[in-house]
Amino acid sequence: MTTISDLSRDLLVEIFSRVPLTSLSAVRSTCKTWKALSKGQILGQKSAKKQFMAFMMIEHHYSIYSLRFELQGIRNENYCYDEDLGKHISMPTHQVEISQIFHCDGLLLCVPLDQSRLFVCNPYLEQSRLVQTKNKFHRKSDMYVLGYDNNNNHKILSFSIVDSNIKDIELYCFSSDTWRVLDVCPVYCNLNSKFFVSLKGNTYFCSPDHASEEKNGLFCFDFTTERFGPLLPLPPPFHSGYYKVTDIISSNEKLVLLHNAYVCEKVEIWITTKIEPNVVLWNKFWTLDWYFIKGLFPDDYWLYFDCRSWFIDEEKKVVVFFDITPKTCFFQMAYIIGEDGYFRSVNLGAAPYPEWVYHNIEYYNYVPSLVQLQLQV
Amino acid sequence: MSKKIIFESSEGESFEVDEAVALECQTIKNMIEDDCTDGGIPLANVNSATLTKVIDYCKKHVEAAAAAEANAGDKDIYGANKDIELKTWDEEFVKVDQPLLFDLMLAANFLIIPGLLDLTCKTMMRGKTVLQIREIFHIKKDYTDAEEAEVRKENAWAFE
Numbered sequence: 001m002t003t004i005s006d007l008s009r010d011l012l013v014e015i016f017s018r019v020p021l022t023s024l025s026a027v028r029s030t031c032k033t034w035k036a037l038s039k040g041q042i043l044g045q046k047s048a049k050k051q052f053m054a055f056m057m058i059e060h061h062y063s064i065y066s067l068r069f070e071l072q073g074i075r076n077e078n079y080c081y082d083e084d085l086g087k088h089i090s091m092p093t094h095q096v097e098i099s100q101i102f103h104c105d106g107l108l109l110c111v112p113l114d115q116s117r118l119f120v121c122n123p124y125l126e127q128s129r130l131v132q133t134k135n136k137f138h139r140k141s142d143m144y145v146l147g148y149d150n151n152n153n154h155k156i157l158s159f160s161i162v163d164s165n166i167k168d169i170e171l172y173c174f175s176s177d178t179w180r181v182l183d184v185c186p187v188y189c190n191l192n193s194k195f196f197v198s199l200k201g202n203t204y205f206c207s208p209d210h211a212s213e214e215k216n217g218l219f220c221f222d223f224t225t226e227r228f229g230p231l232l233p234l235p236p237p238f239h240s241g242y243y244k245v246t247d248i249i250s251s252n253e254k255l256v257l258l259h260n261a262y263v264c265e266k267v268e269i270w271i272t273t274k275i276e277p278n279v280v281l282w283n284k285f286w287t288l289d290w291y292f293i294k295g296l297f298p299d300d301y302w303l304y305f306d307c308r309s310w311f312i313d314e315e316k317k318v319v320v321f322f323d324i325t326p327k328t329c330f331f332q333m334a335y336i337i338g339e340d341g342y343f344r345s346v347n348l349g350a351a352p353y354p355e356w357v358y359h360n361i362e363y364y365n366y367v368p369s370l371v372q373l374q375l376q377v
Numbered sequence: 378m379s380k381k382i383i384f385e386s387s388e389g390e391s392f393e394v395d396e397a398v399a400l401e402c403q404t405i406k407n408m409i410e411d412d413c414t415d416g417g418i419p420l421a422n423v424n425s426a427t428l429t430k431v432i433d434y435c436k437k438h439v440e441a442a443a444a445a446e447a448n449a450g451d452k453d454i455y456g457a458n459k460d461i462e463l464k465t466w467d468e469e470f471v472k473v474d475q476p477l478l479f480d481l482m483l484a485a486n487f488l489i490i491p492g493l494l495d496l497t498c499k500t501m502m503r504g505k506t507v508l509q510i511r512e513i514f515h516i517k518k519d520y521t522d523a524e525e526a527e528v529r530k531e532n533a534w535a536f537e
Contacts, residue, residue, distance in 0.1 A: 004479070004514040011486060018498035025532035029507040032519050035528060046495070126531045 012037060017046040021368070039125055042368050052311050055101055055108065056324065057362040062097035062113055067309070067322065067363070069334060101362060102145050104198035106369025109146040109156065118144060118156065124368040129375055131156060131172060134179045142168070147223035148201040154374055155223050157203065164190050166205075171226060174374040187228050188215055199250040202277055206248045206257070208234060218255075220277040229277035235259070235270040235284070247308055249365055256285070256312055265290035269312065269319060285312065286339050288319070309363040318342075324361055382409070383417035384432075386425040391417060394432055401435035403489030422487060427480040430473070434493050437466060471500040475513045 004012070016037060019027060021044040028035040054067040096119075100111035110119040121128035141160045148154045156172040158179075165186040172179045188207070195206035202220050209215040217231040235257060248257045255275055260267040269285040309322040317339035324332050332348040382399040384392040399405045408414050420428065441463045471478060478497055485493035502510060507525075511518060520528065 005516065014486065014494070015482070015498045015501075018495050019502045020499060023502045023505070025529055026502065026505060026507050026510055028532050029520070029525055029528045030510050030514075031516050034516075 009037070013041055016041060016043055018044065020044045021051065040370070042124065042370065052320070053366045053368075054309065054311075055103065055364050055366050056309070057098065057101045059360040059362075062099060064098055064101060064110070067324070069320065069322075100144065101364060102198070103364035103366055104146040104148070104203075105201070105371050106367060107146060107154070107371055107373065108364075108366075109144060111144050115142055120146060120154075120156075120373060122369065122371060122373055125370065125372070127373040127375065129174070129373050133158070134170065145196060145198065145203045145221070147198060147203050147221070149224040150201075155226075157221055157223075161189060164188060166228075182226060184227060187219070189219075190215065195248055197248055197250045197255065199255060199275060200253060204248070204250075204255060204275075206234070207231075208259075218280060222277040225277075232278070232280040233282075235268070235282045247310065249311065251312060251365070252314065255280075257282075258307060258310065260290065260307070265294065267307075271312075271314065285314070286317070288337060292335075292337055292343055308361065311365055322348075382414055384428060385417050385419045386423055386428045387421055388425050390425045390428075392425075392428055392432060394435070395439075397439050398432065398435045401438060401490055402431075403491075405488060420484075420488075423484045424480065426477065427484050430470075430477070430481055431484050431488065431490070431493070434470060435490070437463070437470075438492060441466075467496055471496055475501075479514075 007015075016027070021042075024038065024043050027038050027043065052067075052069040056065040056067055057063075058065065097113040098110045099113040099115075100109075102109040102111075106124060107120060107122050110121070112119070115133055117133055118131040119128060120131060141162075143159055143161070145157050146154065147157065154174040158168070158170045158172065159166045160168045162168075166189045167186045169182045169184055170179050171182050189205055190207045190209045195208075196203050197206075198204075201224075202222050204218060204220050206218050207215070209217075215231070216234060218234055219231050220229040221227075222229055237259075248255060250256070251271075253275075255272045257270045258267060259270075267288040267290055269288065270282045271285045272280055273283045274281040307321055309324055310320060312319045319337050321335045321337070322332070323335070331350060334346040334348055336342070336344045336346065380396040381393050382396050382405065384394065384399075386392065396409065400409065405414070405418065408418065423431070471481075473481070478501060482494065482497035482501065484490075485497055501513070505513070507529075510516070518525070
C-alpha cells in the first residue's frame with residue numbers, strides 16, 4: 001500500500017499547495033520533512049478559497065491582533081462566520097509592548113513602545129530579526145517603515161513628522177547592520193492619519209491637502225535611490241465641497257484609494273493602473289452610494305464609521321468593510337458590497353474587548369510570503 | 378448515442394463510461410485526442426473501489442456543468458445556489474475512510490482531475506490534529522516533545 005511517505009517530493013508539494021493555510025501549525029508539527037517543505041511554499045496557495053488576512057494594532061493596547069475573513073460562500077444564505085475575529089497573536093517579540101506595526105511583502109515590522117529596538121519578522125517562515133535603534137532619545141513620535149531596494153536589500157526608514165514635515169530621516173540597512181542619516185531636505189507631508197503603505201518595496205505616503213493644490217498629493221520613498229520622489233497626483237475630487245481621502249491600501253501590486261464626500265454621500269474607490277516612484281495613473285474602480293452604509297446606523301452614527309479596515313476583490317467587483325470598533329451596537333460587522341448592488345452585512349460576533357470602541361486601530365492587510373529576512377551573521 | 382470509453386481497474390474489472398465523463402480526466406483527454414483509447418484504458422494503479430468513486434465524481438461534475446450552462450446568466454459572485462448543491466455533494470462525497478480518500482487523491486493526481494485533487498487534499502488535513510495526521514499517514518514523530526511544543530508555539534498565530 002502506498003503511504004504518504006512514499007510520495008515524491010513534487011506530489012507532496014502539490015498536496016500542500018491545496019491544504020488550507022489554517023492547517024499550517026498541524027502540518028509543521030507532524031514531522032521535520034513536512035516542516036521544511038512547508039517553508040519552501042505557501043500552504044494553500046492553489047486552493048480556490050479566498051481568504052483575507054490583516055494585522056491590527058489597537059491603540060493603547062500595545063499588542064497585535066489578527067483578522068481573518070473567508071470570502072467563499074459569502075453570498076450563500078446559510079453563510080455563517082465562525083472564526084475568531086481579532087484573535088490576539090503572539091509574535092516573536094518576547095512579550096514586549098508594541099506601539100506601531102508596518103507590513104511589507106509578508107514581513108512585519110513591530111515597533112515597541114520604548115523604541116529601543118525593532119522587530120522584523122516573516123511570520124510564515126518563522127524568521128525574525130532584532131534591530132537596535134540608534135542611541136538617541138527615543139521619541140515616541142518616531143515612525144518606521146520597512147522596504148527593499150532593487151537588489152532585495154531590506155532597509156528601514158526612520159523619520160519623525162514635525163509641523164507637517166518629514167524630518168530626522170535615517171536609514172537602516174540589513175546587510176551592514178548600521179543606521180545612517182540621510183541627507184535629504186524635510187518633505188512636506190500632511191499626515192493626519194497613518195496614510196503610508198508599502199508597494200513593490202517602496203513606501204508611498206498619501207498627503208491630501210485641501211487647502212493647497214500644490215501640496216495635495218502622493219509621494220514615494222524609493223528604497224533604491226534612497227530619496228523621496230516628486231509629488232504625484234491623487235485622483236480628482238468629485239465634489240467641490242469637503243472631501244477626504246479615507247484610506248489607502250496596496251493590493252496586488254496596485255494602490256487602492258478610498259475617498260468620500262459626506263456632503264454628496266458618495267464614496268469613490270480608485271485603483272492605480274501604473275505606479276512607480278515618479279509616475280502614477282489612476283482609474284476609477286467604482287462609485288458607491290454612501291446610503292448603503294448610512295442606512296445601517298441610527299441617526300448620524302454613520303459619521304463615526306471610519307472605513308479604515310477594508311479590502312477589495314477586483315475581479316469580483318466587491319468591497320468589504322470591517323467595523324471592528326462598533327459604536328452603535330455590540331457586534332463587530334463586515335459589510336460586503338458588490339458593484340451590482342449586492343449588499344450584505346455579516347455579524348462577526350461580539351467585540352472581544354469592549355474598550356476597543358474608544359480606540360483607533362491600525363490595520364495592515366497581510367499576504368504570507370517566502371521573502372527571506374537577511375539574518376544577522 | 379455518445380461514445381463510450383472503457384476503463385480497466387487494477388483488479389481487471391471493466392467500467393464503461395460516457396466519453397464526456399472520461400474527458401474530466403486530463404490524462405484521458407490527452408489519450409482520447411491522441412486516439413489511443415481503443416480496447417479500453419488499463420489503470421494498473423487504481424483499484425475498483427477507487428475507480429467507482431472517481432467515475433461518480435466525474436459524472437456529477439459533468440452533469441452540474443451542463444446544468445450550470447443551461448442556467449447561464451444566473452451567476453452569483455461567491456457561489457450561486459447551484460454551487461451550494463454541488464459543494465454539499467462534494468462534502469458528502471469525501472466522507473469516506475482515510476485510505477480510500479488517500480487513494481482518491483492519488484488517482485486524481487494520476488488522472489489529472491484538478492477539482493478532485495483539490496477536494497481530497499483539502500479534506501485530508503482539514504481540522505485534523507497532529508496526532509490524527511500522523512496516524513492517518515503512518516508518519517513517525519521525529520521531534521522531541523520540547524521541539525514539537527516549540528514548533529506549535531511558533532505557528533500558533535494568525536492562521537489557526
